[in-house]
Amino acid sequence: MxxxxxxxxxxxxxxxxxxxxxxxxxxxPIYQRLHAHPxxxxxxxGHEQGAAHMADGYARASGRPGVxxxxxxxxxxNTITGLATAFMDSVPLVAVTGQxxxxxxxxxxxxxxxxxxxxxPVTKHNYLVTRVEDVAPVLKEAFYIAxxxxxxxxxxxxxxxxxxxxxxxxxxxxxxxxxxxxxxxPDLSQVERAAAALARAERPVxxxxxxxxxxxxxxxxxxVAEKAVVPTGTTLLGVGAFPVRHPLSLxxxxxxxxxxxxxxxxxxxxxxxxxxxxxxRVTAKLNDWAPRAETFIHVDIDRSEMGKNVRPxxxxxxxxxxxxxAMLPHLxxxxxxxxxxxxxxxxxxxxxxxxxAKSNGHLQPQDVMIAMYERCADEAIVVADVGxxxxxxxxxxxxxxxxxxxxxxxxxxxxxxLPAAIGAKFARPEKAVWCxxxxxxxxxxxxxxxxxxxxxxxxxxxxxxxxxxxxxxQFQDDFYGGVRSExxxxxxxxxxxxxxxxxxxxxxxxxxxxLPEAFDFAQRTxxxxxxxFRIDPSANVYPIVPLGAGLNDFxxxxxxxx
Amino acid sequence: MIxxxxxxxxxxxxxTAIVQDHPGVLSRVSGMVRRRGFxxxxxxxxxxxxxxxxxxxxxxDAGHAEADQVEKQLDRLxxxxxxxxxxxxxxxxxxxxxxxxxxxxxxxxxxxxxxxGFGGRLLAANEALVIYELSGxxxxxxxxxxxxxxxxxxxxxxxxxxxxxxxxxxAGPEGE
Ligand SMILES: Cc1ncc(C[n+]2csc(CCOP(=O)(O)OP(=O)(O)O)c2C)c(N)n1
Numbered sequence: 063m064x065x066x067x068x069x070x071x072x073x074x075x076x077x078x079x080x081x082x083x084x085x086x087x088x089x090x091p092i093y094q095r096l097h098a099h100p101x102x103x104x105x106x107x108g109h110e111q112g113a114a115h116m117a118d119g120y121a122r123a124s125g126r127p128g129v130x131x132x133x134x135x136x137x138x139x140n141t142i143t144g145l146a147t148a149f150m151d152s153v154p155l156v157a158v159t160g161q162x163x164x165x166x167x168x169x170x171x172x173x174x175x176x177x178x179x180x181x182x183p184v185t186k187h188n189y190l191v192t193r194v195e196d197v198a199p200v201l202k203e204a205f206y207i208a209x210x211x212x213x214x215x216x217x218x219x220x221x222x223x224x225x226x227x228x229x230x231x232x233x234x235x236x237x238x239x240x241x242x243x244x245x246x247x248p249d250l251s252q253v254e255r256a257a258a259a260l261a262r263a264e265r266p267v268x269x270x271x272x273x274x275x276x277x278x279x280x281x282x283x284x285x286v287a288e289k290a291v292v293p294t295g296t297t298l299l300g301v302g303a304f305p306v307r308h309p310l311s312l313x314x315x316x317x318x319x320x321x322x323x324x325x326x327x328x329x330x331x332x333x334x335x336x337x338x339x340x341x342x343r344v345t346a347k348l349n350d351w352a353p354r355a356e357t358f359i360h361v362d363i364d365r366s367e368m369g370k371n372v373r374p375x376x377x378x379x380x381x382x383x384x385x386x387x388a389m390l391p392h393l394x395x396x397x398x399x400x401x402x403x404x405x406x407x408x409x410x411x412x413x414x415x416x417x418x419a420k421s422n423g424h425l426q427p428q429d430v431m432i433a434m435y436e437r438c439a440d441e442a443i444v445v446a447d448v449g450x451x452x453x454x455x456x457x458x459x460x461x462x463x464x465x466x467x468x469x470x471x472x473x474x475x476x477x478x479x480l481p482a483a484i485g486a487k488f489a490r491p492e493k494a495v496w497c498x499x500x501x502x503x504x505x506x507x508x509x510x511x512x513x514x515x516x517x518x519x520x521x522x523x524x525x526x527x528x529x530x531x532x533x534x535x536q537f538q539d540d541f542y543g544g545v546r547s548e549x550x551x552x553x554x555x556x557x558x559x560x561x562x563x564x565x566x567x568x569x570x571x572x573x574x575x576x577l578p579e580a581f582d583f584a585q586r587t588x589x590x591x592x593x594x595f596r597i598d599p600s601a602n603v604y605p606i607v608p609l610g611a612g613l614n615d616f617x618x619x620x621x622x623x624x
Numbered sequence: 625m626i627x628x629x630x631x632x633x634x635x636x637x638x639x640t641a642i643v644q645d646h647p648g649v650l651s652r653v654s655g656m657v658r659r660r661g662f663x664x665x666x667x668x669x670x671x672x673x674x675x676x677x678x679x680x681x682x683x684x685d686a687g688h689a690e691a692d693q694v695e696k697q698l699d700r701l702x703x704x705x706x707x708x709x710x711x712x713x714x715x716x717x718x719x720x721x722x723x724x725x726x727x728x729x730x731x732x733x734x735x736x737x738x739x740x741g742f743g744g745r746l747l748a749a750n751e752a753l754v755i756y757e758l759s760g761x762x763x764x765x766x767x768x769x770x771x772x773x774x775x776x777x778x779x780x781x782x783x784x785x786x787x788x789x790x791x792x793x794x795a796g797p798e799g800e
Contacts, residue, residue, distance in 0.1 A: 182652065183659055187702045190648070207702060241644065241705035333625075352625045366696035373627045373690070 065194040065225040066091040069158065070099040072201035075233070078129050079103060080120060080488050082113035086133025087173060089160030091225035093131075105488065105517070108509030110137050112481040114144020115507065117155050119485030122468045123443060123493075125278075127154040127208045128485060134160045135173030138219070139180060143475060146184035148215040150472025151272060151299060154208040155215035156201075157181075164192040164221040177219045186214030194227035203237050211244025212364045213276060246363070248380035248388050256334065256359045256376050257392035260290045263332035263357065265403045268292050269315050269344070270382075272299035272471070273337015273362060279383035280304070280464040283336065286386050289393045291400050293407050295323045297338050298452075299471035302461040312407070317346045317607040317616075318453045321414025324605070324613045326407050327352050334359040337382040340371045341472075348372070350612025361385045416457055417604070417619040424598030425574055427451070427526045431458035431498075433577040434524060437585065438494050443468065443486050447479035447499035449533040451526045453603045455498040477506030480523065484510060487519045495520065501527045501554055511564040514590040522584045523592040525557055528599045536602045540617070541609050561592040568592040630691075632712050636665065637684050637694045640787050642706040645671070645678040649703045653680065660697050661687040666719075666784030677705065681786045714792040720759040720783040721768065722747070725775045727754055735775065742768050753778060 063071070069092060073081070081104045085093040096104055107113040110132045117128025128148075132138050138159035148155045162171040167190075178190050187207050189200050200218055208216040260266055274283055274296075280303055287294040287310050294304045295312030306313055312323040327333065333355045338344065340360070345351035348371065352358070360367065360374035361382060368377045378385045418428040431454055440462045446455035446469040461467050468486060470478040483497035504525055514521050526532075531549040538546050561568025567587050571580045571594070584591045604619040643649050650669065657664050666683035684694045695709035727735050732754060736746050744758030758768045762785065769780070 178648065179651070182655055239702060242702050355625050358625060358627075364700070366693065366700055368696070369630075369690050370693060370696075372625060373630060375628050 063231055064091065064095065064228050065197045065220065066095040067098065068194070068197045068229075068231045069201060069220065069225070070095055070102060071231070072198050073129065074099060074101050076201070076205045077126070080105060081129045081131055082107055082116040082120070082485065083131025084110050084113060084133065084137055085131075086137045086160065088134035088162055088222050089131060089137075089158075089220075089225070091222060092158070092160070104131075105513060107481070107513055109507065110140030111144050111477070112507050112510040112513070114141045114155070114157065115147065115475075115478050115481035116485035116488070116510070116513075117157075118144060118148045118153050118478075119445060119468060119482030120489040121148070121153050121155060121485075122482070123465070123486035124489035126489075127156050127205055130155060130157040132157065132159045133173070134162055134177070135175045138177040139175060142180060142184060145181055145215045145217065147470050147473040147475040147478060149184045149186065151470065152213050152276060153215065154213035156204050156208050157215060157217045159217060159219050160225070161190065161219045161221045163223040165223070167192075167221065177217070181217045184215070185217045188217040189219065191218060191220045191224050194224045194229045195232075197224060198231040199234050202234065203239065206237050207242065211242075212273075245381060246365070246379045248378045248385045250388065252376050252378050253385065253388045254392050256378060257290075257389050257394075259332055259357050259359065259376065260292060260334065261394045261396055264397075264399050265330050265354075266290070266292045266332040266334070267312065267326050267330040268294040268334045268336065269297065269327070269338060270294060270300045270303040270336050271297045271338025273382045274300060274303040275464050277337065277363075277382040278464070279337070279381075279386055282383050282386035282390070284308070285390055286393065289390065289395075291396045291404070292334070293326055293404065295319070295326070297344055297471070298456055298469065300338060301456050301467045302464045305462045306460045307462060314456055316344045317613070318603055318605065320416060320457070321605050321616060321618060322407055322410040324607075324616050325410040325414065328354070328614050329406075330355050332357040332359070334361065336361040336386065338362070339367055342371075345371065345613070346607045347610060347612040350614065414605070414618065419598065419601065419619070422598065424601070425572060425596060427454045427595070427597045427601050428458045429574050429577065430524065430526065430595050430597065431455060433581060434496065435459045437581045438496065440466070442466065442494035442496050443490065444496050444498060445469070445479050445483035445486055447503035448474045448476045449500045449503060449531070450528075450536065450601070450603045451498050451500045451503075451532070454526065476503035478503070480504060481507050481510045483521050484513055484519060487521050495522070497521055497523045499523065499525055500532055501525055501529070501557070502531045502551055505554060508560070511561070511566060511590070515565045518589040520588065521590050523590065525592060525594050526597050527557065527594050528597050528601065529554075530599060532601075533603070536606075537609070540602070540606065557592060557594040566590040566592060568594065570594045570596065572596045633691050634711055635686050635691065636711070637686055637691060637709055638711045638715070638717065638785070638787050639682045639684060639695050639698065639707060639709050641680045641682070641698060641704050641708075642672060643678050643680060644703040644705060645676055646703055649678075652701050652703060653682070653698060656697055656701060657682075657684060660689055660693060662689060662694055663687055668784045668786050670786075681784070683785055708789070710787055710789055714790045715787050716790050717761055717785045717787045718759055719762060719765050719785045720757065721765045722755060722757045722781045723769065723772050723777060724753055724755050724779040725772050725777055726752055727775045728752065731775070735771070738771060739768070742771075744768060
């Protein structure tokens, strides 16, 4: 068998059904053999960054590693932003890039670039394959590493001669990696102490991150929160890990989190963070984060997260589900004083509700989200881009089930939503998939519309068009004295015409009264649909914590405006 | 947050690692150090008794990161098989220094005796120049170099430290 056939068969053996990719000189031997592997569906993308985001959306929606093909040099380099996006959010991907022939490596051959060097900081691991004998074992190991432990992208750079050479593949089942320990059994003494601390605490809070979703531990989280009676919130990436309308829900934390969440975090005497990194978007000013907390329990599968940003009193290094399951039998009902804490949180929820401008005559983005939620309830997958649209999609939708909200939380990659939504739809064709994006991010990867059209994917695009780089405009208005610099997007194309040019249906919506009709149209029309919502250009995201400030200092929607 | 007290916060960490000696492993290790804002002060690599495995000793400034991050971040690398932060452990640290100095006649004999007093030795000599070597702990290498400096150092090569935990506290026949 040739290296190309071994590679493709190895993908089949891993259960891969979909590949997002783009051909070129250095991966042609692989493309020339695709037809001989009909179980593999190849999706030709518009740009390799799109392929990486599609594979990412595919992986987040299905739980299985997404697969990317790209050629050497520019092809491989175009995937880097997508790999970094997946790396920051711990998403399993396997990227297979062509490389120039092994004898040419290092000679600045045509379309040669040091893809191993370039991708090293943004992958969990990577491989340069120069010999055909290594193709099968490397593929096996790459899938294992990508999807085990804390998941992440893995890149395999295969020299063209290794794709062409022949050998009898050894389908080794065992993986020999003495330095790779993906799973840890939780330290039971720490688990027991954590359970005891939860029971003792007067004002405990649990925060849940992407790790809970990656480990499918939502039921365990609910069980722990209910048994120990602990108010529970999520990070932006953890949205959906705890039902938003659960009586104990604190909704989203962080510098654009809800007021009652931030109040609870800042007043908690115990904080337990599960499956999250405790990054600067969660803590805002680190020294002011959770100032009254006497106990910080950190549960994460990655040992290096312990004390990276905040030093825990108790650390449980384990998969979120394993850790929470271990904790459950040790939990006891809380002291009576817990009632006062819950009452206090209810008061904060009433004092600091999510609010938005309703009466200035413009179409409000929150109204769009609410109308959309009424339509698809708790079933549709929402893939958001980056910016204001992302936070509106996170806050103004009631995620009652896990896995329904996908966004680039760690890297904040504009242009993520459309390709990731396409990938999610390929992974879960039975699910409605809604792509929410600002017009700035949307045009960064808009070429992928042709993929949605070619495959007649039911991806509904909700463009929250405010004719500006909204989030940056808000920062300039709120934190930079109102000096606006390079945020005007009035020069962008007419999106209804753009949709028409790509061959999909597009409509424009300017008033709230048009919302039902617009959503009727989207749901009635098979295949992709784009709705250009002309929203209030001055709509802002609130609450927001001013740059450099602590969580206590969050700003709310100004009164005169509500 | 009322954070727990951290006992060992020394910035300069001494870390020993057993790694798979794959191509590129050194760049993975040094890349991780750079990315996390650490700074390498010394790095030595050599083979171990096991084929395919090398031993590294790193002396790393943790920069603005928490001190224990050096060992924890390097442990994430798939090719790192075993890693220990030995900053606080009883250990033997040795460094080799080779120095070329211009010293002649009477002074040369005197210097050679002093170097031998340090446990160093003369490796080569011609009319104008002498090459001495010394292996020892950081401090004795430093005082050896202090002796050499006034003579006029022409060239210095230092290996950077290698480390091994000492026998103290070890169980079994080895430790007794
Ligand atoms: C690739 C990339 N470039 C720049 C940024 C910085 N950035 C963050 S939000 C934002 C504005 C996004 O504007 P738009 O896509 O119109 O969305 P809106 O905020 O208006 O919803 C920018 C420029 C980014 N996150 N990603």
